[in-house]
Amino acid sequence: MVVSIEELLLDSARRMHAAKPEMDALTEQDALQEVQLIDVRLETLTSTAWLLFDCRQAIQLRIPNTAVLVVKGVRRLVWSGEEWGRGPRTAWNVVGSTPLAREGIFSLKLAFFPNARLELEALSAEFFVGNVPGLSDAPPDFVEDEEETIRADMASWQSTFEPVAATFLDRVT
Numbered sequence: 001m002v003v004s005i006e007e008l009l010l011d012s013a014r015r016m017h018a019a020k021p022e023m024d025a026l027t028e029q030d031a032l033q034e035v036q037l038i039d040v041r042l043e044t045l046t047s048t049a050w051l052l053f054d055c056r057q058a059i060q061l062r063i064p065n066t067a068v069l070v071v072k073g074v075r076r077l078v079w080s081g082e083e084w085g086r087g088p089r090t091a092w093n094v095v096g097s098t099p100l101a102r103e104g105i106f107s108l109k110l111a112f113f114p115n116a117r118l119e120l121e122a123l124s125a126e127f128f129v130g131n132v133p134g135l136s137d138a139p140p141d142f143v144e145d146e147e148e149t150i151r152a153d154m155a156s157w158q159s160t161f162e163p164v165a166a167t168f169l170d171r172v173t
Contacts, residue, residue, distance in 0.1 A: 022060060038156075
């Protein structure tokens with residue numbers, strides 16, 4: 001099944017991709033180490049957040065080039081970061097990820113280089129790994145490359161996506 005990332009996340013049959021990835025960001029500490037956070041989408045109407053990651057430099061996730069984390073029933077989403085004075089774009093590399101499922105809530109704390117943090121709490125979570133065809137082996141250089149080159153070599157919500165594995169954490173009890 002080849003669809004866009006956005007189409008996959010809206011597809012009611014997306015659970016057919018359930019299979020354990022190399023590391024599960026929903027249950028294993030530091031599963032997202034050295035992935036780059038590309039985008040965060042928050043839909044307040046449905047209390048849903050989508051986080052899009054580039055995995056080409058990941059330590060734990062070596063097979064896929066892209067990962068997506070979806071949280072539903074968002075109760076908290078906090079981003080804090082410092083200005084990184086090396087140009088208009090920043091590669092936010094995960095240096096630590098701590099998931100926790102307890103008392104009906106899934107929480108995730110992400111620490112980034114350069115200095116930033118993302119923390120969220122939600123009622124359920126989904127984690128997808130797979131490949132966006134046509135990406136190079138390494139991410140583009142956010143400082144030296146032109147905007148057009150960067151965008152052409154990064155996943156987006158409209159990118160074609162070939163899911164490899166997915167895990168689901170329904171309402172945590």
